Amino acid sequence: MTTRDPLVEVSGLTVDFGPVRAVDGLSFTLEAGGALGVVGESGSGKSASAYALLGLHRGTGARVGGSVRVAGTDVNTAGDRELRALRGAGAAMVFQDPLSSLDPYYPVGDQIAEVYRVHRPVSRKAARARAVEVLDRVGIPDAARRSRLRPHEFSGGMRQRALIAMALACEPGLLIADEPTTALDVTVQAQILDLLHDLRHETGMGLLLVTHDVGVAAESVDEVLVMRHGKEVERGPVARVLGAPRAPYTKELLAAVPRVETRRVVPVPPPRVAEDAAPLLEAVGLRREFGRGSGRVAAVDGVSLTVHAGRTLGIVGESGSGKTTLGRMLVRLLDPTAGRLRYGGREIGSLPEKELRSFRRDLQMVFQDPVASLNPRRSVGESVADPLRAAGESDEGRIRDRVGELLERVGLDPGRYERYPHEFSGGQRQRVGIARALAAGPKLIVCDEPVSALDVTTQAQVVELLSELQRELGIGLVFIAHDLAVVRQVSDEVAVMRRGVIVEQGSADAVYADPRDPYTRQLLAAVPALDPGLAAARRTARKELARA
Structure with missing residues (x-):
């Protein structure tokens, strides 16, 4: 890959599961160091598209067409050895459910060390040290001790951090995150999004974020690709797409997003009760x-x-x-x-x-x-x-x-x-x-x-x-x-x-x-904002609250 080549280049991608076309003629590029959010509802084809970037449909019975190039590798024509080299070293993926991605029987640190040794000719001791290093980098407290714990001994947010640490171990040029915050509380979600933001700017890696939550995309990416029924609906800079959407579906999607600033609409006609009546x-x-x-x-x-x-x-x-x-x-x-x-x-x-x-x-x-x-x-x-x-x-x-x-x-x-x-x-x-x-x-x-x-x-x-x-x-x-x-x-x-x-x-x-309560303020500061400028301000506010 030359310096001018895109990190990801997808052209006419199709993914068929039997008679169902999950992805239909998708094309996009992602430059090195850039961040693209792929947004859509369940069944839109966004995860199927992300899996195609690492050749994860191979051997599943799915039919993949079109062209996919990632970090200089032609994914659809690459041999198994080339794909293994790409996965982990050139590009890495963080899945939605960390429990199904981590082996419940082995310490988390050993699992990260094993991934590192697959791609780097290092000793077990060096691999263990690298595992502790990346666990510490993603914010796992007392990383050396916790690296010896098994996945069930981690909270949900810590397990997701451990997956990100595993992905970072080999310093990939691209991180693909598939719904990485769906099952997390709002404050833990904010911590993971802040972590991805900081890692991106520190390492220069590219980020492809798959999410159904438009607010999560606003927090984390430069550009947004909106998908529906396997096709692109709209694509462009995040501020433009979320601030002035052009496609009717994008407008519909944004209109449905609940906003923390929006007050409840009082029922009309109001229920026949008085506030000072005896409670139910x-x-x-x-x-x-x-x-x-x-x-x-x-x-x-x-x-x-x-x-x-x-x-x-x-x-x-x-x-x-x-x-x-x-x-x-x-x-x-x-x-x-x-x-x-x-x-x-x-x-x-x-x-x-x-x-x-x-x-x-x-x-x-x-x-x-x-x-x-x-x-x-x-x-x-x-x-x-x-x-x-x-x-x-x-x-x-x-x-x-x-x-x-x-x-x-x-x-x-x-x-x-x-x-x-x-x-x-x-x-x-x-x-x-x-x-x-x-x-x-x-x-x-x-x-x-x-x-x-x-x-x-x-x-x-x-x-x-x-x-x-x-x-x-x-x-x-x-x-x-x-x-x-x-x-x-x-x-x-x-x-x-x-x-x-x-x-x-x-x-x-x-x-x-x-x-009035600091905890309530912390919860509100963690809510994703649809305005990227406001999202950045809230990220700064969260860091100040954390230091306070």
């Missing part, structure tokens, strides 16, 4: 412990809150903050260890299951993972019908009619009653979960991360559906999420959780406009 649900000093003896841990510790009919309480916090445990206690799927829980003025926190049954219809939950909460061996219609049968309805005709109404209400075809969960998309499965929660005619629904795994346009559709249902039915909502922008969009009041306690609570406008 009230928690006082709720506590939940796990474990035994000296190993007991309080996942939720002394939480007090209220939920009113027709209003939404947003609960935000990172993994391990206790928000899911709290949500399960609010609908009595978990028993509180201590504290009081009142529904409609009646104490239900200590009611035995037999007496609790009369409240089950009123208190429902929508779970984060609809795949795990829907029985794969039963049709979605039967799953939605379960609460009706539990309530004593036995007329099959009435049950099918009601399920059909519920499916239609959440935007699904009633004729798909007999279909199974795997036949639905992620967003459709989440709609099924909402229909099932509505079947009981609840007064309050707790939504636990209901949109975290969804594309932004599907996410926006589910959020709008919940708002419509609240306007029509006057139900109270508890919306649990780690995404502060989504919570701002849906919530009247917000509670911020950290390590089992609420550190800040109040109206959404007050908490977002004037956060």
Whole structure:
């Protein structure tokens, strides 16, 4: 590769999986040291394109056409030895799920050292030293000691850092990052994005970032390539594409992105409740412990809150903050260890299951993972019908009619009653979960991360559906999420959780406009910004907060 050749040169790329064309005539270049974000929803072909850069479709049955050159190597015609030399030394990839990319049985440092020795003729001792060096470079504290730990002993963010360290070991000219922050909390996501930004500028490596999150792209790249149905929709400098998109699809994609600056639109007409009315649900000093003896841990510790009919309480916090445990206690799927829980003025926190049954219809939950909460061996219609049968309805005709109404209400075809969960998309499965929660005619629904795994346009559709249902039915909502922008969009009041306690609570406008707790300020500073200039300012603010 001469100094003038692009680091990556893709021309007319096609990728076929059987009869499905996942990538259709894609062409782009990436200069040495540049950063390109490939943005699109699930099924757009962005990951299939990234895999083609390293010849990872070879041997899978996929058919790859067109021309792909990376760091001077013609990937599609290269032999196995050339590809091995390219992977790791010339270009390296960081995958979405570090647990599936790391061997659970071997220490992380040994795995990085092994990769280094494949590409460099060095001793085991030198390879181990290199592993510790790159782990330290990506911000793993006490790198020498932690290099001896296995992947399960690392947090999610540390595992992702370890993958980046492995990719950096051989100083590649190109780093391909495929959805590297999807499963991470907002502050850990910001740390990983800052790390990629710093590494790029220190080493001069090129970056190809694959993501469905437009905000993540704004934080990290110089240019953006928007994909849909395997094709390029729009490409250009990140500030221009995100600031003045030309393609209708790009405009639609950006319009669906939740913004932390956007206040909730008050339902019109407003629900027939007064703010000073008696709360629908009230928690006082709720506590939940796990474990035994000296190993007991309080996942939720002394939480007090209220939920009113027709209003939404947003609960935000990172993994391990206790928000899911709290949500399960609010609908009595978990028993509180201590504290009081009142529904409609009646104490239900200590009611035995037999007496609790009369409240089950009123208190429902929508779970984060609809795949795990829907029985794969039963049709979605039967799953939605379960609460009706539990309530004593036995007329099959009435049950099918009601399920059909519920499916239609959440935007699904009633004729798909007999279909199974795997036949639905992620967003459709989440709609099924909402229909099932509505079947009981609840007064309050707790939504636990209901949109975290969804594309932004599907996410926006589910959020709008919940708002419509609240306007029509006057139900109270508890919306649990780690995404502060989504919570701002849906919530009247917000509670911020950290390590089992609420550190800040109040109206959404007050908490977002004037956060009092340092942790809330830290969370807000970590939210990706669509404006690259603002993203840079927030990166600087994060570094200042970290030094403070």
